[in-house]
Amino acid sequence: MNLFRPAMTLLLCGLCAGASADPLDEPLKPLPAVPQQDARRVELGRRLFHEPRLSINNTLSCASCHQLDKNGADSRSLSLGFDGKPVAVNTPTVFNASLNFRQFWDGRVETLEEQSNVVITSPHEMGSDWSTVVERIANDADYRRDFAATYPDGVTKTNIQQALASFERTLLTPDSRFDQYLLGNTDILTLDEKYGYQRFKEYGCIACHQGVNIGGNMFQKFGVFGDYIADRGNPTVADQGRFNVTGDEVDRAVFKVPSLRNVAITAPYFHDGSAPTLERAVDVMFQYQLGRMPSEEDKRLIMLFLTTLTGQREDKP
Amino acid sequence: MINISRRRSLLLLTLVALALASILLFLYFKSSSDQTMTYTESRDLIRQIKQQNSLWENEILKARVALTHNYDPLVSPMNEMNRLWARFDAIESGHGRSDSAQWNEAHEGFLQAMQEKTRLVEQFKSHNALLRNSLAFLPTAEDDIQEQLANLADLDKLQLQNITTDTYDLLLSALEFAQVTSDDRAADIEVGLNKLKINAQRLPPAFEAPIKIMSNHISLIAREQPLVNQLLESIENIPVAERLDTLTTMLDRDQQRVDQVDRQYHFYLLLFSVLLMLSLVWLAIRLIGSFAEINRVNTALQTANDALEQRVEERTRELKNAQSELLDAARQAGMAEIATNVLHNVGNVLNSVNISSDLIARKLRSSKTQGLGKAMQLINEHPHDLGAFLSEDAKGKLLPGYLNQLVGAIAQEQQEMIDELNQMNKSVDHIKDIVATQQSYAGANSMTEPLFINELLEDALRMNAGALTRHHVTVVKEYAEVPQVMGDKHRLLLILINLISNAKYAMSDLSNRPRTMTLAVRIVDDNFLEISVRDDGEGIAPENMTRIFAHGFTTRKEGHGFGLHSCALAAIEMNGHLTAHSDGPGKGALFTLQIPLISVTENA
Numbered sequence: 001m002n003l004f005r006p007a008m009t010l011l012l013c014g015l016c017a018g019a020s021a022d023p024l025d026e027p028l029k030p031l032p033a034v035p036q037q038d039a040r041r042v043e044l045g046r047r048l049f050h051e052p053r054l055s056i057n058n059t060l061s062c063a064s065c066h067q068l069d070k071n072g073a074d075s076r077s078l079s080l081g082f083d084g085k086p087v088a089v090n091t092p093t094v095f096n097a098s099l100n101f102r103q104f105w106d107g108r109v110e111t112l113e114e115q116s117n118v119v120i121t122s123p124h125e126m127g128s129d130w131s132t133v134v135e136r137i138a139n140d141a142d143y144r145r146d147f148a149a150t151y152p153d154g155v156t157k158t159n160i161q162q163a164l165a166s167f168e169r170t171l172l173t174p175d176s177r178f179d180q181y182l183l184g185n186t187d188i189l190t191l192d193e194k195y196g197y198q199r200f201k202e203y204g205c206i207a208c209h210q211g212v213n214i215g216g217n218m219f220q221k222f223g224v225f226g227d228y229i230a231d232r233g234n235p236t237v238a239d240q241g242r243f244n245v246t247g248d249e250v251d252r253a254v255f256k257v258p259s260l261r262n263v264a265i266t267a268p269y270f271h272d273g274s275a276p277t278l279e280r281a282v283d284v285m286f287q288y289q290l291g292r293m294p295s296e297e298d299k300r301l302i303m304l305f306l307t308t309l310t311g312q313r314e315d316k317p
Numbered sequence: 318m319i320n321i322s323r324r325r326s327l328l329l330l331t332l333v334a335l336a337l338a339s340i341l342l343f344l345y346f347k348s349s350s351d352q353t354m355t356y357t358e359s360r361d362l363i364r365q366i367k368q369q370n371s372l373w374e375n376e377i378l379k380a381r382v383a384l385t386h387n388y389d390p391l392v393s394p395m396n397e398m399n400r401l402w403a404r405f406d407a408i409e410s411g412h413g414r415s416d417s418a419q420w421n422e423a424h425e426g427f428l429q430a431m432q433e434k435t436r437l438v439e440q441f442k443s444h445n446a447l448l449r450n451s452l453a454f455l456p457t458a459e460d461d462i463q464e465q466l467a468n469l470a471d472l473d474k475l476q477l478q479n480i481t482t483d484t485y486d487l488l489l490s491a492l493e494f495a496q497v498t499s500d501d502r503a504a505d506i507e508v509g510l511n512k513l514k515i516n517a518q519r520l521p522p523a524f525e526a527p528i529k530i531m532s533n534h535i536s537l538i539a540r541e542q543p544l545v546n547q548l549l550e551s552i553e554n555i556p557v558a559e560r561l562d563t564l565t566t567m568l569d570r571d572q573q574r575v576d577q578v579d580r581q582y583h584f585y586l587l588l589f590s591v592l593l594m595l596s597l598v599w600l601a602i603r604l605i606g607s608f609a610e611i612n613r614v615n616t617a618l619q620t621a622n623d624a625l626e627q628r629v630e631e632r633t634r635e636l637k638n639a640q641s642e643l644l645d646a647a648r649q650a651g652m653a654e655i656a657t658n659v660l661h662n663v664g665n666v667l668n669s670v671n672i673s674s675d676l677i678a679r680k681l682r683s684s685k686t687q688g689l690g691k692a693m694q695l696i697n698e699h700p701h702d703l704g705a706f707l708s709e710d711a712k713g714k715l716l717p718g719y720l721n722q723l724v725g726a727i728a729q730e731q732q733e734m735i736d737e738l739n740q741m742n743k744s745v746d747h748i749k750d751i752v753a754t755q756q757s758y759a760g761a762n763s764m765t766e767p768l769f770i771n772e773l774l775e776d777a778l779r780m781n782a783g784a785l786t787r788h789h790v791t792v793v794k795e796y797a798e799v800p801q802v803m804g805d806k807h808r809l810l811l812i813l814i815n816l817i818s819n820a821k822y823a824m825s826d827l828s829n830r831p832r833t834m835t836l837a838v839r840i841v842d843d844n845f846l847e848i849s850v851r852d853d854g855e856g857i858a859p860e861n862m863t864r865i866f867a868h869g870f871t872t873r874k875e876g877h878g879f880g881l882h883s884c885a886l887a888a889i890e891m892n893g894h895l896t897a898h899s900d901g902p903g904k905g906a907l908f909t910l911q912i913p914l915i916s917v918t919e920n921a
Contacts, residue, residue, distance in 0.1 A: 027386035101392040201386075207450035211389035218388050218442040225533055250440065291533045292454065293526065 022184050027201070027210040030182040031096070031174050031261075031311065037166050040150040045167025047143075048160060053136040055082045055126035062119070062164070066094035068313070071265045072171065077273025081124045088124060088238040090273035093266050095313070096259055098169040100216035105238075105271040107219060107256040108245045112165035117157075130157045173262055173311025181308070189308055196305025199298045204290050208257045214309060216259040222271070223253055225291030228284060232274055239272065264307040278303055337593065344589055347582040355408055356572045360565065362405040367561050369394040369401065374552070377441060381549060383449045388442055395435055402431070423567055427560040434555040441548040448541040451534040452495055458531040459488040465524060480516045484531075487513055491535045498542050506539050661880065662751045662811060665780075665818060666744045672783045673741035677734050685726040692720055740779075747780060750807050765803045767917045770838050770846065771796050773806065777813035778836075781821065788832065790821055795837040802846060803915040808887040809848075812895065815880045816850040816908050822873065823854030823906060840914060845893075849909040857899035857906050865897050888912065 023030065048054065049062045065079040066072050072093035078086035089105050097103065103115040120126045120133060137143045138155040151159040178197070180188045189197070200206060209215040219242055222228055229239045237244065242251035255271050268274070269281035282303060286294055294302070373394035379385050406424075462484055466477060487509030494502040510532055517528045695716060699706035706713035778785070778792060785792065817834070824832040835851040857865060864870045866885040881895075888895040893912030899905065 029387065029389065101396075204450035204454055206386050207446040207453075210387050211392075217392045218446065219439050220443050220446065224447055224537070246436070254443065290450070290454075291537070292458075292530055 024182050024184065024186075026182060027206045028178070028182065028214050029212040030179045031172055031176070032099075032212060033174075034170050034172055037169065038150055040146065041163050041166045042170055043167075044143075044146055044150065045163040045165070048137070048164050049167050051137075053140075054120055054128060054133055056128040056132065057082050060126055062094070062116075065091045068094070068171070071095070071262060072097075073266055075267065077268050077276075081122075082127045083124075085124065087122075088236070089271045090268065092258060093262060094168060095171050095173045095311075096213055096216075096261050097171065098165075099172075099213035100256065100259060101218070102256055105255050105258075106242045106245050112168050113158075113161040116161050116164045133157070133160065171313075173313055176261065176309050176311035178305075178308040179311065190304075192301055193304050193308050196301035196303070197308075199294070199301050200305050203286070203292060203294060203298070203302070205285070205302070208289070209260045213259040214261055215257045218257050219251075219254045220257045220289070221254050223288045226288050227253075228288045229253060232272070236272075241271070260306060260309055262310050264310050278306065282306075340589060341586075341593075344582055344586040347578075347585075353572070353575065353579070356568060356575070359405055359408055359568055362401050362408070363561050363565050363568070366398050366401045366405070367558055369398045370557050370561070373398070373438070377438065377549070377552060380442070380445055380449075381545070383453070386449075388446070391438060391442055395438065398431065402427075420567060423560065423563045427557070427564060430555050430557045430560045434552060434557055437548055437552045437555065441545065441552060444541050444545050444548060447537060448495075448545050451537045451541070452492070455488060455491055455531070455534055455538070458527065458534055459484060461527045462524065462531060465527065466520075469521070476519065480520070483509065483512045483516055487531075487535060491538050495538060495542055498546050503539060503543075506535060510535060510539075659751055661883075662814070663748050665814060666747045666751065669744045669780060669783055670741050670748075673737045673744065676737050677741075680730060680734055680737075684730055685723055686730075688719070688723050689727070692716055692723065740782075743776075744780065747810075750810070753807070765805055765915075767801050768804050768806050768809075769801055770799050770804070770809075770848065773804075773809055774813060774836055774838065774848070777810055777817055780810075780814055781817045784818070784821055785834075788821055788825060790824060790832045790834050793833055793835040795835060795839075797837075797839040799838055799840065799846065801917045803917060804846075804912065805887075805891055808891055809912075812884045812887055812910055813848070813850075815884050816910075819880065819908070820850050820852035820854065820906075823852050823856075825854075827854055841911065844914055845911045846914045847909060847911050849907055851905065851907045853905035856902045856904045857897060858902050862897065862899070866895070884910075 049066075049068075052058045052061045052064075054061060060082050065074050067074055072095035073091045076086075077090055078088070079091045081087050092105070097115075098112055101107075101110075103109045103112060104118070109115055109118060117130075120128050121130065134155055134157055137147075137160060144155060147155045147159060147163075151162075153159065177188045177193075181194075186194075200209075208218060208220050211217045222241065229235050240252055242254040242256075243249070245251070263269075263281075264278055267278060267281075268276045269278070270284070275281040275284055279299070282299055286292055286299075373391065376385075376390040376394065380388065380391060463481060466481055466484075469477065487506070490502060490505040490509050494506055513528055513532055517524055520528075695706075695712060696703060699710075699713070707716060708714065774794075774796070817836075820834045824834070830853070833853055835849075837847075837849045837851070839847050841847045861870070861872070866881050870882070881897075885895045888910055891912045893910060896909050896911075898907040898909070
């Protein structure tokens, strides 16, 4: 109740203020602007992102799983590695990934640069090694020229990672209706959607999904109320989550809280891709994380709210 | 030598200047090391890290009391700290810090503390989110039960009241537990939960779900609250700030040491500057001294120079005087020389004159004219009978014949004397010429005139004819065909007479073979006229060859060593030269005169 009241007040204020330009002070924060970066490096990153030569057998590029014309991911529960075998965890969207406090489901690296290193050298994903990658890229006259133009030391592992990360930092999805709402355009949301947002807060979703990226800034145990993985069955090594990184028993089944930005279009859900629909994901969250059962109406409202988190890709019409 | 030592001293000076400059630079850089700037920046970074750390802890507390639901502020200070630390590390590692074990320890200490704190904060975030969520939800969960209870009509009022109170108590216990986490409260919650479980069995099945939800959340609170408290305590105990303080202390200490060193070098710099200053002053004094010395020496030099000039003038004047004296002496000597020459030549010619006059005198003494006088005496004794005397007297009869003979003899005598007088006249003319030559010497002009060399040679021979005849010298003439040339008659004659006279003299002691003198004239190379006089007399000793033309050299007892000297001079004055050759003593001598050939036609 203590939370409901101020939230209600805020909501009402928001309604009264109408389309006032003042940003709202909410636990959820609007998407920041794309950082200023060297355009040549970004462009190099874009090319490298679509570069199959990063995988050992020239079959996979970053974009193979992180499909930029779709949702920044693919629609498989588990993407296929260079060898055609499914990888260990579901591919999260690359959109807004730079806003996550760590990368990967288990948060094993802190930067996008390191993220590309892990994927490229993973024996299940791209299966390559840096000497091969650097050699292949350096053998391409265009790459060699463009790298030399913006990096004094030309084609190196570090520079390839930096270029990729530079590009990935541009992959934000601005102008979601909810962002516009947060920025003060409160008329952009329908009343139901506003109620949905209110329910979202009320039910405690914001305990974890908050901040700029609406998630992606903390670790949380998957299965606070009940053991989801046991209920799902067939536990894997990947299901151990952050335990695989720290070896600490308290980190068992602990995962990075994913961002809810674009959540409506990034099915399937969870680290194992075990929730094929948004509704299923919401249900699991209520049951295993919040330990509550929402009314059908509240669930509908929350899901309505979640659709307002879908942003725009600049290179999409 | 001077050049080398100057170059060496210049090199030395350059080296000294370079050494001083490098010492100055060294001290300057040592005294103004960039350590201070680094120190300020490092201190500032540490301060910023500490600030972020405080901010972080502040955000943790805010999350703890559920002031905020946004966990981004719990991420950003950490990122900021890591970023600042990376900068700090980059600055400090560039300073050889990694060499110091103490520094490494402090460094590692911070990193470990930071890592531990990060780990704990991540756990805190997870657990706190759950705890806050459950705490926030608890009243609602309780409301859900109470609402249902209120709608429950068919239950015992008292029992319902108890259940309501129990549920409410449990809520309160849980909320209290959240505020003051103690084992008592935990026990209370345990009791409450058990009661709720029992109560649930008395209630209809519809209560099962809400009660289970509430129990779950209260269990979660009971589980998570101590955990969160413990985590907070642990986080508080993580000595990140202390580690930073340690680093600051070390930075301060280092800085103090650096300051100390800086001050030291500043002092050295000051000392060095004073030294330089003193040496500059010393140099200036030396320079002033040098200037004074230079001025003094200059003045002295000036004075000496003036004196010297005066002396030079004096000496020049003396020299001039001496020279003019010398010139006078030389002129006198020259005149004496010329006079000697003239006298010598005149003497030579006078010899001929003397001989001629002797001859004439002798002829006159023994003249047949006395016979004419005797004949006239005989005629005068017979003034009246001259005819008879001439025809009858024995003596008278001889007289006409005698007179006839006498006429013939007198005529011959007269002819001989005329010849001799002519010869004498020629000699006298020569004497006149010699005197004229002497006069021409005074003018130093050579008088050239057209002449035939052969005639000149004949003249020369004639002038010596008496002596040559007396000495029975046979003259061989080898005259080539020579055109009329321009020449100085007197000089040539002088030379020829001398050479002929010398040749004659050289052969005067010759008794075992005929005395032959060879005169030759020829043209050499179309340019030179060569006249040579060869004798087969006593010759010239090799040791005398070089001295033969020297003034005063002679081999004759009564000679004065002037003849050949004047001849050589005359030859040179005619642009020619006179050379002597002899195969040795007793083998004769050859004197050769060469003069430029200037034919008359050519000249005209």
